Amino acid sequence: MNKLELQGIQHTFAGKKQRVTVLSDISLHVKEGEFVTIIGPSGSGKSTLFHIIGGLVTPTAGDVWLDGAKVTGIKGLISYMPQQPALFPWRTIEANVALAQEVAGVPRQDAVAKAREWLPKVGLAGYEQELPHVLSGGMQQRVSFLRALLSPQEVMCLDEPFGSLDALTRQDMQAWLLNIWEKNRRSILFVTHSIEEALFLSDRIYVISNKPAEILEELVVPFARPRQEEVNLEPAFHKLRKHIQSLLRQEVQS
Numbered sequence: 348m349n350k351l352e353l354q355g356i357q358h359t360f361a362g363k364k365q366r367v368t369v370l371s372d373i374s375l376h377v378k379e380g381e382f383v384t385i386i387g388p389s390g391s392g393k394s395t396l397f398h399i400i401g402g403l404v405t406p407t408a409g410d411v412w413l414d415g416a417k418v419t420g421i422k423g424l425i426s427y428m429p430q431q432p433a434l435f436p437w438r439t440i441e442a443n444v445a446l447a448q449e450v451a452g453v454p455r456q457d458a459v460a461k462a463r464e465w466l467p468k469v470g471l472a473g474y475e476q477e478l479p480h481v482l483s484g485g486m487q488q489r490v491s492f493l494r495a496l497l498s499p500q501e502v503m504c505l506d507e508p509f510g511s512l513d514a515l516t517r518q519d520m521q522a523w524l525l526n527i528w529e530k531n532r533r534s535i536l537f538v539t540h541s542i543e544e545a546l547f548l549s550d551r552i553y554v555i556s557n558k559p560a561e562i563l564e565e566l567v568v569p570f571a572r573p574r575q576e577e578v579n580l581e582p583a584f585h586k587l588r589k590h591i592q593s594l595l596r597q598e599v600q601s
């Protein structure tokens with residue numbers, strides 16, 4: 348059985364003057380313990396798709412399935428890192444990290460203890476009691492990432508989690524995420540712009556088109572686990588990168 352499955356998701360935003368169809372027909376799945384990435388042009392509807400999976404937006408057509416049950420429009424069932432960090436400005440960093448766990452039913456003390464244990468591991472030791480405005484954008488993103496990571500739901504959706512990090516921090520965070528994931532193997536659906544990042548992290552990749560988005564191709568990433576950083580030197584990596592590049596380039600031109 349698939350952990351997460353989307354069947355024929357279609358979505359149209361109805362504005363005052365016009366209707367915009369963002370997603371035309373998206374069907375995809377994530378198996379138990381699988382790392383799946385969606386890559387597509389900016390504005391193609393990736394964040395909208397995540398809002399639909401998270402139950403924040405109800406799709407115009409199609410359904411979301413979790414562990415074989417239809418969950419379309421239901422909130423709180425997946426752990427979700429939004430593209431914008433969305434921290435509560437009046438809550439301390441540790442309280443922000445603890446919140447998603449508390450909402451999911453973890454006792455407050457345990458949630459805060461977990462937050463304190465993990466904040467140093469994402470380079471935020473000493474910031475536990477600060478408010479979010481003290482942190483840089485990249486640091487806020489790490490808080491938001493940790494909040495999703497520690498939230499107990501089995502499926503994790505990460506929307507461009509490393510988008511505002513500089514290249515070196517980004518590589519560190521990718522390696523760190525892989526390390527954690529390889530230890531406890533949650534099911535992950537990941538969105539990125541970066542072809543290298545997708546190839547480095549994923550088991551499978553869905554390449555999607557411009558809006559109204561549809562799936563252009565599904566690719567299996569063949570590299571062994573645990574992934575080595577040098578995987579990007581392999582000829583197969585180069586070939587897949589070129590292939591995805593050409594798919595996306597056609598989208599930019601069309």
Ligand SMILES: Nc1ncnc2c1ncn2[C@@H]1O[C@H](COP(=O)(O)OP(=O)(O)O)[C@@H](O)[C@H]1O
Nearest residue numbers: 360367369388389390391392393394395396558
């Ligand atoms: N609430 C909304 N109302 C109308 N249009 C929206 C709304 N949210 C997003 N859109 C439009 O949907 C398209 C896809 O947006 P988004 O899902 O953020 O794309 P991506 O994450 O792939 O960059 C964009 O053209 C955006 O303007």
Ligand SMILES: [Mg+2]
Nearest residue numbers: 393394395430
């Ligand atoms: Mg987006």
